[in-house]
Amino acid sequence: MRRFFxxxxxxxxxxxxxxxxxISFGRYEQDGNPDNGMEPLTWVVLEQDGDxxxxxxxxxxxxxxxxxxxxxxxxxxxxxxxxxxxxxFLSAAFTEExxxxxxxxxxxxxxxxxxxxxxxxxxxxYVFLLSAQELEAYFPDKKDRTCQPTGYAVAKGVRVKRGNxxxxxxxPGREQHHASCVTIDxxxxxxxxxxxxxxxxxxxxxxxxxxxxK
Numbered sequence: 181m182r183r184f185f186x187x188x189x190x191x192x193x194x195x196x197x198x199x200x201x202x203i204s205f206g207r208y209e210q211d212g213n214p215d216n217g218m219e220p221l222t223w224v225v226l227e228q229d230g231d232x233x234x235x236x237x238x239x240x241x242x243x244x245x246x247x248x249x250x251x252x253x254x255x256x257x258x259x260x261x262x263x264x265x266x267x268x269f270l271s272a273a274f275t276e277e278x279x280x281x282x283x284x285x286x287x288x289x290x291x292x293x294x295x296x297x298x299x300x301x302x303x304x305x306y307v308f309l310l311s312a313q314e315l316e317a318y319f320p321d322k323k324d325r326t327c328q329p330t331g332y333a334v335a336k337g338v339r340v341k342r343g344n345x346x347x348x349x350x351x352p353g354r355e356q357h358h359a360s361c362v363t364i365d366x367x368x369x370x371x372x373x374x375x376x377x378x379x380x381x382x383x384x385x386x387x388x389x390x391x392x393x394k
Contacts, residue, residue: 201225203233205387206273208241212331221273223385226318232283232388236310236318240329240347240380242269243336246359247374254357254374255300256289256309256350265307265383273383282306283386288313289350292360292370297352307383312351312360312368325366329380339364339378346372347380 203225207218223235246261247254256262270279284306291299292312310318319325329338329345338345341364349360353370360370361379372379 202238203235205235206275206278208269208273209332210239210241210330212335226384231390232386234384234386236384237382240327240333240338240345240382242381243329243333243338243378244348244381245375245377246348246372246379250357250373250375252356255298255352257300257303259350259359259374261309261348261381262303262305262350265309265381266305269381269383270307279306281387281389283388285386287311287350291352292354295352295354295370297354297356297358299352307385309348309350310382310384312349312370315349315362315368322366325362326364327362327380327382333380337378338380345380346378347382348372 203223204220205223206221208221210219221241222238224238225233226236227234244261244264246259248260274282284304286302286304287308288302288311289299290311290313291297315325326344327347328343329340333345334340344364346361346363346369349362351360352358353360353372357374358371359374360368361372363369
């Protein structure tokens with residue numbers, strides 16, 4: 181059996197009282213100055229299950245439309261942001277060795293109860309957005325959902341107020357041309373047009389970790 185171990189993990193105490201740890205894994209342009217190279221990505225540890233960790237980026241690292249085209253047929257399965265996460269972001273943020281540690285998992289795409297929109301097919305991804313259900317499970321308190329953007333995300337056009345920005349979820353909104361997101365103050369909003377260009381991206385991943393020598 182192949183053993184995976186994480187060279188770049190640094191365990192830190194996160195600022196939030198309900199989230200115990202964060203780690204450094206991968207690199208991405210964040211300060212808006214490409215001349216000094218990419219900066220290490222910090223991830224909040226949402227859950228540990230055996231030798232796997234469920235991680236969410238601490239900051240909104242980019243600003244991408246949920247879908248480039250405004251229409252009534254988009255689900256997360258065929259959304260622009262899903263392709264970007266698993267192609268552009270995956271290749272840019274992680275080395276080949278780091279990519280072997282990222283677990284390709286199946287993720288449910290449920291619609292919110294009472295909505296007319298459809299969640300679509302479940303998706304198998306390396307990198308993904310949180311669902312509305314995962315948001316409620318891991319961030320029950322509104323104050324813990326607020327997110328700051330990186331300088332690079334600000335340069336890309338993310339909307340900022342009081343230092344925070346809105347960030348996309350993968351769950352569709354009330355109509356098929358809407359997608360859900362977390363608001364600047366940590367609230368939940370389900371009327372954002374899928375082509376909105378000013379919401380931030382907080383990627384989520386699952387990685388497998390085995391300590392060296394074990």
